Amino acid sequence: MGLFDFAEGREGYYGKFGGTFLPEILHATIEELKACFRECKNDPSFWREYVELMQSYSGRPTPVTYLPNLSAKLGGAQIYVKREDLNHTGSHKVNNVIGQGLLCKRLGKKRVIAETGAGQHGFATATMAAKFGFDCTIYMGAVDVARQRPNVFWMENLGAEVVAVTDGQQTLKDAINEAMRDWVTNMADTHYVLGTACGPHPFPEMVSWFQSIVGLEAREQILAQTGKLPNKVFACVGGGSNAMGLFQGFLDDDVELIGCEAGGHGPESHQHASRLAYTDASLGVAQGYKTYFLQNEEGNMNETHSIAAGLDYIGVNPIMAYLWEQGRVRFDAATDDEVRDALRLVMSTEGLIPALESTHGFAKALQEAAKMNKDEIVLINMSGRGDKDIFTVADALDDNKWKHFISQKAAQYAQEKNS
């Protein structure tokens, strides 16, 4: 039985995870969305249109790249990378956003709203809204607005309104709450483009469906290039949409799937965003769904931490939680330090610049690849590119020349202002 063949009365559940926990006022809106999504999923012309658009607008299929230098250096498995970084807007987020844009057209709605943490999803949504002619509001925690100005710059220039959310920790989860508040007011003409495979049903299924394009392509590509399937497939897991996308290509194969969470300062630190690999999280219900959350014993959410804003989130995709419980997906976590080291290594040996989020997958994959045989294959999802997040990456690498450049730039702006 497939993941999405729900038993009677269990629609939207994956084992004990998932569900729809929303205020009554949104019931009709969610029913409308479910019906529209079902119609799209059952209509082959919808998927065709989606794939064509992803080709012409975002450059799909993205390649699978062999990393000969790194493979030789580590002396173990042969390492391949799925290049979601080569998408328009620089990450896998665009897959989901374009899909939901097409769906929003079918719904007949004229406005889209979205939450964003690092800004990737907000950036992608603003791009889609500009292309499809939707009004667009992006909710972003005030802390994130302050640390991700380049993405805010692009969102605003693409025509979106960016609202800085000052509640709670002023990060991703608070942006989701605020987007929900907008939605309960404006649902008649507004679609909520949730950015990851979390939240109430049908979002986990819907986002996973759009992201499945990654795994469908990757399976074919790796078979064509190597004549066999990979032994292990790695992807970073924040909400879990890029991992769901890639893993779906290999669920029925004898392939080990490994989700890599944000280990932050490590397992005992309580400063991380690892829901499944570490042991602090527990089952709960928040933000519309049931899953493992980083929360206290009374059910209030804990603060989370990661070097990568895109992984810095309290909950995890309910489908992934189910696959983990079933033993189908193994979970591990990469610490901030491991991520910095992996990023330097990948840049210097292969000339690739993965986003800090994606580098979590690299960090764990490289450790395991080194211990594998030379005839084995490892596939990593490079879910986003890091070069565009130059401010964040420069901070993470603590680059003094960059800091010098920025202070000079600041002095120049100050002088211009005064003259």
Add this chain to the structure above:
Amino acid sequence: MSLREYLATSRGDKPMQIMAHVVCGYPSFEDNMRELEIMAANGVDVVELQFPFSEPSADGPLFVRANELSLKAGTTVEQCFDFMAQVSGKFPFKVLMMGYYNTIFKMGEEKYIARLKEAGGVGFIVPDLPIEEAGELYSVADREGISPIVLMTPTTSDARMEVLGKAASGFVYVVARKGVTGSKTQMGDDVSALVKRVRQHTDVPVAVGFGISSREDIDFLKDIADIAIIGTAALKTWEEQGPEAFDALFASLTAR
């Protein structure tokens, strides 16, 4: 006495019955107690005690901040129940728990209902728990004589009102408009039509909430609904104008 029986006996010659709201531990439990004393003195019929939660997604800005600051000050679920026990022993009005489902889920449904009953609570309002997910909790509540309060909204279809009406206990909470708590609602034909539609699907009393802030609202609602729910307006008055204005607000809302 069940919530419904209580409401029938406490009606008297009031223009409407009033349900008021406080966020436990905000601004402080001492402030809460003073607020409740004023509410009781003005003849408020029911009070919802909100247990603060870190993700109050159905609340507007004022209550969001109240939830956040209360938690920051260290408010725990146990303190909220202890406070509820004090309050229900001290005042004539009936007390409900208002909060989010994760608080109940983490505690365990059986234990939650037992603790609520022990603290003198007679019902609960949990806005993020849809009826499809509420089966177990509602049946435990029913067994213990606790009323789960169902919500009906402008977007609720007749077919769904029929389903919700069957589960209704105590009273129905009618959400007067789309959105979150705290913004003004224009009382008018939409609200009347909504309440009429609700009455076709249930015979329990009808309470109207979201955006009720003045005597004018009560005068509009008194001929169509049974209970007016005052939330944000009261907290706003307490914060901005203090106890005297708070007293004046409730005096005006409850005046015969």
